[in-house]
Amino acid sequence: MIVQRLLPTHSFKRSIIQELYVDKGSVGLKAFMEARDYDAALWVELINKYPKFWTSIRKNNLQAKKQAKAIEVSLNRFRKLYPEMRPAKIYFTVGGLRSGGTITDDMVLVGAEIATADQATDATELSDWLRNVFKNQHSTNLIGLNVDEYVHTQQKSNGSTFLAKSIGEGSADFISELVTGKINRSAYTVYGRQHEAQLKESFKIDMFSTEMSNWLYNGSSVTHADLGYFMGYAICKSYYNNQSNKKKAVKDIIELNYQDAAQVEKFLTASKYYAELLNPTELLKKFEELQPFVKLSLDINLKTEVDTTLTELTLNFSQPMGPGKSISFGEGGKAHFPITGVIGFLRIEKLSTSSFL
Incomplete structure (x- = not known):
C-alpha cells in the first residue's frame, strides 16, 4: 500500500495561527497587529519564507523573560530621573518582522523576533537592514529598548517637521542611555558617531522640511537607515550637557511639544548643537533648490x-x-x-x- 503524505494547505496553516496565537493573544498583541498591519496570513508567509530564522530566534525569545527584573530596575531609575513618569504596560509579542518596538497609548509593544535577535541569530534569509540591526544587538539591548519605548509613552505626539520627528525619536534613545548607563550601540548610532560631522551638515539643510525619507523609517531602501534617530539623540545630548539643572533638562526633553514648531526650534537653539544661529527660512529655501525636478x-x-x-x-x-x-x-x-x-x-x-x- 502506498501512503501519500498530504502537506498542510496555506488556509489550514492560517487557521492554526489564527486559533492558537491571534485569538488567544493579549491586548498588546491585538494592538501591535493593528499598529503594524499584522494578520495570520502574514505570519504563515514569513514562517514559510524564513524557516532558518524562526528556528534560530526561538531560543532568544524564550530567554526574554529573564530580563524582566533588569527592566523593572531601569524603570525605577527612570522614575527617579523623571518623577512625573506615568505608568504604562509592557507587552512582549512575536511580530511580523516590521518593528522591534512601538507604542500605542499607554502600552509598550515589543516585537521579540527583532528585539531579542543578536549576532548568533541566523539572518541569512533576511534583508540587509535586519542583518545590520542584528549584528549590533546583544541580549542586554532589550532593557534599553523597553526604556526607550517607555519614554515615548510619556511624550506628546510628534510634529510634522523632520526636525520634530528626529528629536522625538532620538530623545528616547538619549534618555534610555541616561537611565541604563549603557551606550546605545544600534547600527544607526554606531554609524552616526563615525560620520557625525558630515551628517550634521546634511541634516542642517533638510531638518526644517517635511521630507524625511533619507533619514527616518527607511530600513528597506538605504544601506545606513534611520540616521535621523542619531541626529535627534545628538541634539538632545547636547541640550542636556549645556543645562545646569539636569533634572529639569530631562523634563524639558520629555515634555517638548513637537506640534509647536517655534518651541522645537527654540529647543534646537538652546541645545547649542550648531554653533551658528540657524535661519529656518533660508535653510528651507536651500533644501527646495536642491530637490530634483x-x-x-x-x-x-x-x-x-x-x-x-x-x-x-x-x-x-x-x-x-x-x-x-x-x-x-x-x-x-x-x-x-x-x-x-x-x-x-x-x-x-x-x-x-x-x-x-
Whole structure:
C-alpha cells in the first residue's frame, strides 16, 4: 500500500495561527497587529519564507523573560530621573518582522523576533537592514529598548517637521542611555558617531522640511537607515550637557511639544548643537533648490494634450534618481489612474530617466 503524505494547505496553516496565537493573544498583541498591519496570513508567509530564522530566534525569545527584573530596575531609575513618569504596560509579542518596538497609548509593544535577535541569530534569509540591526544587538539591548519605548509613552505626539520627528525619536534613545548607563550601540548610532560631522551638515539643510525619507523609517531602501534617530539623540545630548539643572533638562526633553514648531526650534537653539544661529527660512529655501525636478517629458513634449493611445511615458529628471518611487492616484483613486507600473530608471547623459506604463 502506498501512503501519500498530504502537506498542510496555506488556509489550514492560517487557521492554526489564527486559533492558537491571534485569538488567544493579549491586548498588546491585538494592538501591535493593528499598529503594524499584522494578520495570520502574514505570519504563515514569513514562517514559510524564513524557516532558518524562526528556528534560530526561538531560543532568544524564550530567554526574554529573564530580563524582566533588569527592566523593572531601569524603570525605577527612570522614575527617579523623571518623577512625573506615568505608568504604562509592557507587552512582549512575536511580530511580523516590521518593528522591534512601538507604542500605542499607554502600552509598550515589543516585537521579540527583532528585539531579542543578536549576532548568533541566523539572518541569512533576511534583508540587509535586519542583518545590520542584528549584528549590533546583544541580549542586554532589550532593557534599553523597553526604556526607550517607555519614554515615548510619556511624550506628546510628534510634529510634522523632520526636525520634530528626529528629536522625538532620538530623545528616547538619549534618555534610555541616561537611565541604563549603557551606550546605545544600534547600527544607526554606531554609524552616526563615525560620520557625525558630515551628517550634521546634511541634516542642517533638510531638518526644517517635511521630507524625511533619507533619514527616518527607511530600513528597506538605504544601506545606513534611520540616521535621523542619531541626529535627534545628538541634539538632545547636547541640550542636556549645556543645562545646569539636569533634572529639569530631562523634563524639558520629555515634555517638548513637537506640534509647536517655534518651541522645537527654540529647543534646537538652546541645545547649542550648531554653533551658528540657524535661519529656518533660508535653510528651507536651500533644501527646495536642491530637490530634483522634471526637465523634459520625451513622449508628450510638453504639450497640453496627450494622445490617448500613448502606452509609455518617459520623464527626464534634473539629477540621477534612486530606485524609490511614490505615486498619488488623485481624486478618482487607483481605478481611474492610467499608469499601471514603473519600468525603471535609466541613466542618459547624466540625467535620470524613468519610464512608466
